[in-house]
Structures are given as C-alpha cells and as structure tokens.
Amino acid sequence: MSERTTGGLTEKGRATRQRIVEATALRILDAGVDGTSLDDVRAATLTSKSQLFHYFPGGKAELVRAVAQWEGEQLLAAQEPHLSDLSTWESWEAWRQGLEAYYLGLGRWACPIGSLTAQMAATDAETAAFLRTAWTTWRTRLAAGVRRMQATGSIDPAADPDRLATSVLAAIQGGLLLSQPERASWPLEAALDTAWATLHTPATAGTPTRS
Amino acid sequence: MSERTTGGLTEKGRATRQRIVEATALRILDAGVDGTSLDDVRAATLTSKSQLFHYFPGGKAELVRAVAQWEGEQLLAAQEPHLSDLSTWESWEAWRQGLEAYYLGLGRWACPIGSLTAQMAATDAETAAFLRTAWTTWRTRLAAGVRRMQATGSIDPAADPDRLATSVLAAIQGGLLLSQPERASWPLEAALDTAWATLHTPATAGTPTRS
DNA sequence: CTATGATTGGACCATGCAGTCCAATGAGCA
DNA sequence: TGCTCATTGGACTGCATGGTCCAATCATAG
Structure with missing residues (x-):
C-alpha cells in the first residue's frame, strides 16, 4: 500500500492524478475496463504516457484499483446524509431517491461498484478483495439502518x-x-418496490424456512 | 450434395460449429468476452482460424451472439420441468434448487446471461437486443407461474x-x-430468501405506493 | 543562482489480437 | 472419374495496446 499522500506528491501532482482517476472512471463506466485503453485516458486528460506510469507505477491494474476506490467513496458520499440516518421510513425514502438520482446522473443504468465487481472479481484478486470491503461497508451501513428500524x-x-x-x-x-x-428504469423500480414491501412487512410468516 | 439442413451446413459442420460455441461459452464464463481471444478458442477446439470465420462470418461478434443464444437456451432448459409448472410452492422450491444447482455446476457464482448482459449491453446493440428478448422470455415464464399461484x-x-x-x-x-x-453463496441465499418471503406474504400492506 | 526532485512529453518496443487469404482435403454426386 | 462445394490448415497482415525509456521542464529550498 503506497501511503504517499504526503511523500513526493505536490499539489499539482495530486490534481493531475485525480484528473486521471476521474477521467478513467468515466470511461470505464461506459466502455468497461477492457474497453478503456491507456491512450484513451491519455487523450481525455491531456497527459502523457509517462504521467500515467508516474502516478500509477503498477500500470493499468493500479489505475483501475484507484478508480475502484474513488468510485466507492463517491457512491457512499452520494447516499449521505440519509445513509447515516435511516431511522424513519421518510429517511429510507430519501435515501432511495438520492441513490436513484445518483445512478440516473451517471447516464447509464449501472452501478460503478457493481460493474467493476462483475468485471474484476474473476480476474484481479487484489481489486476483488478491495471491492469486497466496499460491499461490506455498504451492507454494514444499511444493516445499521435496519437495526434502527427494528428498535x-x-x-x-x-x-x-x-x-x-x-x-x-x-x-x-x-x-x-x-x-x-430495457434502457428503462422500471426493472429497478420493480425490484426496489418489492424490497420495500418486504421491509414494511410486519412479522408474519417469517422466512419460509430454508437453510 | 445431400444432408442439407440449412445454409449449407453438413452434419460434421454443425458439430464443429457447436463445439466452437460451447468452448467459447466456457471460456467467456470465466474470462469474460474481452478476455477470450479467438486464438484461445482455436486452441481449445483444435480448429483453425479459417473455421472460426467459416462458421461465424461476422467474426468474434457473431460468435459471441451465438454463445449468448446457446447460453439462453441452456439456462431455460436447466430450469425445466419446474419452470413450466410453478403451480405449487413445492414446484417453486424445486425450481429454485434446480437453478442454484445449475449455477453451482458452472463453477463460478455467475449467470451466463447476466454476465453477458453486463458486458454487452453498453457496447453491442445487436447482442443487447437479443439478450433483452431472453430476459423477456424468462420473466414471462416466471410471471405465468405467479399467475398460477394467484389463481x-x-x-x-x-x-x-x-x-x-x-x-x-x-x-x-x-x-x-x-x-x-464473497466467494460464497450466502448473499444469493439471503436475496432469494427475502424474495421468497415476499412471495409468501399474503395481501397485506401491498406495494408501498411509489412512483 | 543552482541543485534536487517532481512533473511532463513523446518516441519507441514487443506483444497480442481480429481478421484475411490461398491452398489443400474430403465427401457426395453424375 | 471428374465436378462441386463444404471443410480444414495455417501463414500472414495491420493495428491497437500496455509498457519502457530518455530527456526536457518546472518548482523550490538553500
């Protein structure tokens, strides 16, 4: 883990690095990891090959990992402040709307973290491990909200x-x-509506006993 | 010339073509479309480059489309005979178990059609269109089961x-x-258990009025 | 001013890839 | 026996890509 937040990176350097990460994230989102070449990134960021490898010595793999991390942070941030609340149905509703708005803003009906997981889980163990923690974080935050509602x-x-x-x-x-x-959001709406219904369901039949 | 079924393909030819499709499907399942080269396929099937383009004049894109179609058929077939029944909870349970067994047999926790959708939806409109119909078919069959249960x-x-x-x-x-x-099936189990609970839920609060 | 290190430019290389092409072989049929 | 067409082999091409390398520039502390 290169903890060089302070070591050897100037303000300008960090800005360039960030510019690279964000441009790559954008490109990956609608072309996929394999559909995103370093030359694409270079062109989109007006940088040179050497800069890419200067800021990401590990090459494309490290760049993708940086993108994954940044997307994870963005995704969680986009759900605030509701994700940290979730103590009322209104809060849950606001959380859902915020999340949908975030996805809508991305242009494609895709989750950055979800897409990366699908692409990297089988091929890049290191990135997969990071994504695993991202999912854990997200799940934990949601579970905390569930507990508040249970309380x-x-x-x-x-x-x-x-x-x-x-x-x-x-x-x-x-x-x-x-x-x-479908190029439409109704499947997402249907899935979330059903999940919502389950959340709202009081203690009835319970889980239908399946290990 | 005899043995003509369609489009100038003999028995031997169709066998070769099928061998190519299946080997490609396997490789795509755990390396992705972009991670699967025609040379990989050629080596795995003991064929030559010319055969690949003989049976799939459209090149890799057409081959992938053939894989998508075949995977779709396989997936639906693997759910029979339960998918065509779904008139009792036992039938639903058997369907679920059969489906999980199918996915388990694939080695990876991935759905061939789902993975292909994630990979192709944004890039290959033609394949995306086919996948759309595959999803529609699957959904329609399930919905028919739901209607039987409603009856x-x-x-x-x-x-x-x-x-x-x-x-x-x-x-x-x-x-x-x-x-x-997670490299484990518990998330799938959790998701399906919750879906199951919703299905079993009698007419209570209903859908929480959204949209 | 100058030394040091961060930053940047971009030519260059090796490789892997999809796709092309020509020729050889095999099988049914007249 | 020849004719025709499906099937097969595999060399070859052109291009995109990830990655390397050397040198130029910029910033700043002393």
Whole structure:
C-alpha cells in the first residue's frame, strides 16, 4: 500500500492524478475496463504516457484499483446524509431517491461498484478483495439502518439485519442489470418496490424456512 | 450434395460449429468476452482460424451472439420441468434448487446471461437486443407461474405478476453479483430468501405506493 | 543562482489480437 | 472419374495496446 499522500506528491501532482482517476472512471463506466485503453485516458486528460506510469507505477491494474476506490467513496458520499440516518421510513425514502438520482446522473443504468465487481472479481484478486470491503461497508451501513428500524418496531425484530441489507443491495444491483437491456428504469423500480414491501412487512410468516 | 439442413451446413459442420460455441461459452464464463481471444478458442477446439470465420462470418461478434443464444437456451432448459409448472410452492422450491444447482455446476457464482448482459449491453446493440428478448422470455415464464399461484390464492392477486417476476430475477442476479467477491453463496441465499418471503406474504400492506 | 526532485512529453518496443487469404482435403454426386 | 462445394490448415497482415525509456521542464529550498 503506497501511503504517499504526503511523500513526493505536490499539489499539482495530486490534481493531475485525480484528473486521471476521474477521467478513467468515466470511461470505464461506459466502455468497461477492457474497453478503456491507456491512450484513451491519455487523450481525455491531456497527459502523457509517462504521467500515467508516474502516478500509477503498477500500470493499468493500479489505475483501475484507484478508480475502484474513488468510485466507492463517491457512491457512499452520494447516499449521505440519509445513509447515516435511516431511522424513519421518510429517511429510507430519501435515501432511495438520492441513490436513484445518483445512478440516473451517471447516464447509464449501472452501478460503478457493481460493474467493476462483475468485471474484476474473476480476474484481479487484489481489486476483488478491495471491492469486497466496499460491499461490506455498504451492507454494514444499511444493516445499521435496519437495526434502527427494528428498535422502533418498524421492522420485524426477528429479521437478520445483515441478510436483509444484503437482499436490498441485491435488489438494487439486479434491478440495475435488468434495466440495462430495457434502457428503462422500471426493472429497478420493480425490484426496489418489492424490497420495500418486504421491509414494511410486519412479522408474519417469517422466512419460509430454508437453510 | 445431400444432408442439407440449412445454409449449407453438413452434419460434421454443425458439430464443429457447436463445439466452437460451447468452448467459447466456457471460456467467456470465466474470462469474460474481452478476455477470450479467438486464438484461445482455436486452441481449445483444435480448429483453425479459417473455421472460426467459416462458421461465424461476422467474426468474434457473431460468435459471441451465438454463445449468448446457446447460453439462453441452456439456462431455460436447466430450469425445466419446474419452470413450466410453478403451480405449487413445492414446484417453486424445486425450481429454485434446480437453478442454484445449475449455477453451482458452472463453477463460478455467475449467470451466463447476466454476465453477458453486463458486458454487452453498453457496447453491442445487436447482442443487447437479443439478450433483452431472453430476459423477456424468462420473466414471462416466471410471471405465468405467479399467475398460477394467484389463481389458487397462494399469492396476492393484487400483485403485478410481471413486476413480481422481475424482482425475483433481480434478486437472483443481484445475489449472484454479491456472491462473487464473497466467494460464497450466502448473499444469493439471503436475496432469494427475502424474495421468497415476499412471495409468501399474503395481501397485506401491498406495494408501498411509489412512483 | 543552482541543485534536487517532481512533473511532463513523446518516441519507441514487443506483444497480442481480429481478421484475411490461398491452398489443400474430403465427401457426395453424375 | 471428374465436378462441386463444404471443410480444414495455417501463414500472414495491420493495428491497437500496455509498457519502457530518455530527456526536457518546472518548482523550490538553500
């Protein structure tokens, strides 16, 4: 882990590095990792080959990892302040709307982290490991919200917060995937509506007993 | 000349073509489309470059499209006979188990169609269009099952079968995605358990009025 | 001013890739 | 036996790509 936040990087340098990361993130989002060449990045950022390798000695792999990290931070930031609240249904609603607005703003019906996971999980173990922690963070934050709702009796206290949070994330990611070929958001809406219904469901039949 | 079925392909020819498709499908499943070179395919099938272009004049794009079609057929076939039934909870359970077994058999926690959608939706419009119909078919079959359950009163008749089916598909795909970095199936299980709970939920609060 | 290190430019290289081409072989048919 | 067409082999081309390298410039501390 290169902890060179202070070591050997000037203000200008960090700005350039950041410019590279953001441009690469954009390009990756709608062309994929393999569809994004270093020359593309170079052209988009008005930089030179040597700069790319100066700021990312590990080459493309390291650049992609930097993109993954930045996208993770962006995604979490975009969900604030609601994600840190989630203590009322209004807060949940606001969180959902904010998240959808974020995805909408990206232009494509795709989650940066989800897409990267699909692309890298099988090929780049290191990046996959980082993405794993990103998912854990997100899930943990959501689970905390579930617990808050359980405390007020709004969600069945018998439910497992982590598993419930996971199913919400799955609804989001699956909904986004299904939205892509449709070029419309209704699959995402349908998936989230159903997840919502489950959240709102009081302690009824419970989980249908399946290990 | 005899043995003509369609488009000037003999028995031997069709066998070779199929061998190419299947080997390519396998390779794509765990290396991705961009991670699969025609040379890989050539080596894996003991064929020559000219054969690849003989059977797929459109080159790699056409080959990938053939893979998509074949994977779609395989996926639907793997869900039979349950997918065509889905008239009882036992049938749904059997369907789920069969599907999970299919994915498990693929080695990776990934859906061939889902992965292809994520990879091609943004880049290859033609393949994306085909995938769209694949999803529609799958969703329609599931929705038919939902309607059967509604007919017997096992599922809330007020629910929209198509949207419910979509949310189940989303749970599957999202669950698979989340399972990848974990290298474990519990996210898929959690997502499906939650979807199951929703299906079992009788007409309660209904959809929480959104959109 | 000058030394040092960060920053930048861009030519260059090796490789891998999709796709082309020509020729050889095999099989059914008259 | 020849004719025709599907099938196969594999060399070859052109290009894009990741990565290397050397040198030029900029900034700043002493």
